[in-house]
Amino acid sequence: MNREEILINNFYAVQNSLSAVCQKSGREPKEITLLAVTKYAQDQDVLTLLQKGLIKHIGESRVQQALARWTSPVFASFNTVKHFIGHLQKNKAAKAAQLFDFVDSLDDLHTAQALSKAVPSGKTLRVLVQVKLTDKETQSGLPLDQARRLVQTLKELPGLKVCGYMAIAPQGAPKEQLHQLFRTLKQAFDADFPAGKERYLSLGMSEDFEIAVEEGSSLPRIGSKLFAEHLEGL
Numbered sequence: 001m002n003r004e005e006i007l008i009n010n011f012y013a014v015q016n017s018l019s020a021v022c023q024k025s026g027r028e029p030k031e032i033t034l035l036a037v038t039k040y041a042q043d044q045d046v047l048t049l050l051q052k053g054l055i056k057h058i059g060e061s062r063v064q065q066a067l068a069r070w071t072s073p074v075f076a077s078f079n080t081v082k083h084f085i086g087h088l089q090k091n092k093a094a095k096a097a098q099l100f101d102f103v104d105s106l107d108d109l110h111t112a113q114a115l116s117k118a119v120p121s122g123k124t125l126r127v128l129v130q131v132k133l134t135d136k137e138t139q140s141g142l143p144l145d146q147a148r149r150l151v152q153t154l155k156e157l158p159g160l161k162v163c164g165y166m167a168i169a170p171q172g173a174p175k176e177q178l179h180q181l182f183r184t185l186k187q188a189f190d191a192d193f194p195a196g197k198e199r200y201l202s203l204g205m206s207e208d209f210e211i212a213v214e215e216g217s218s219l220p221r222i223g224s225k226l227f228a229e230h231l232e233g234l
């Protein structure tokens with residue numbers, strides 16, 4: 001298989017897993033938006049999936065790198081929804097507010113205020129608050145109670161629309177624990193973001209997206225399973 005065929009195979013392997021988990025858990029596939037994490041991907045690989053019309057929501061974790069890529073004419077010619085998913089430094093907030101449609105990893109009021117000030121007029125920047133699921137100091141995000149308070153504060157900031165939670169599962173956690181962590185966050189999400197309005201719960205990455213979708217994720221973030229060098233099994 002050539003590279004293009006591998007990429008297309010990877011994509012459909014992920015699609016098939018998503019369909020299977022929807023069927024298993026009684027969810028509608030259309031409730032789920034695949035966020036293709038392009039941060040480590042080669043330009044040509046990203047272009048291949050864009051040209052085939054297979055991906056629309058993309059995730060980047062470095063502002064500078066994302067700007068260089070997504071403002072270049074060939075990338076800018078595609079109609080994409082751009083999500084920032086990394087740690088946002090306050091001094092990069094202005095650039096982020098211009099390039100991105102979503103900041104999925106907000107965990108700090110000062111950064112939120114900087115974003116709010118910098119959002120171009122007429123634009124609404126969607127934001128998700130990142131929740132920390134472990135006690136590890138190295139993980140970004142806020143403990144759930146603080147995250148919930150930040151959501152209430154963000155509702156007051158012009159230019160921003162707070163519409164959900166994002167979280168990264170602790171590495172190497174057993175499946176049972178993942179189910180439990182995701183389920184707890186889903187309950188808070190349902191309470192804080194009523195159904196019927198625009199809302200996103202972004203849980204799950206390449207290794208745990210099936211569990212995450214089973215537990216209610218609507219925006220799984222998938223990088224390596226899409227862009228791996230080798231073929232993902234169908």
Ligand SMILES: *Cc1c(COP(=O)(O)O)cnc(C)c1O
Binds near residue numbers: 061204205223
């Ligand atoms: C890199 C990254 C991903 C994608 O991880 P994979 O395991 O490659 O799918 C998802 N979410 C965040 C926040 C990331 O930084």
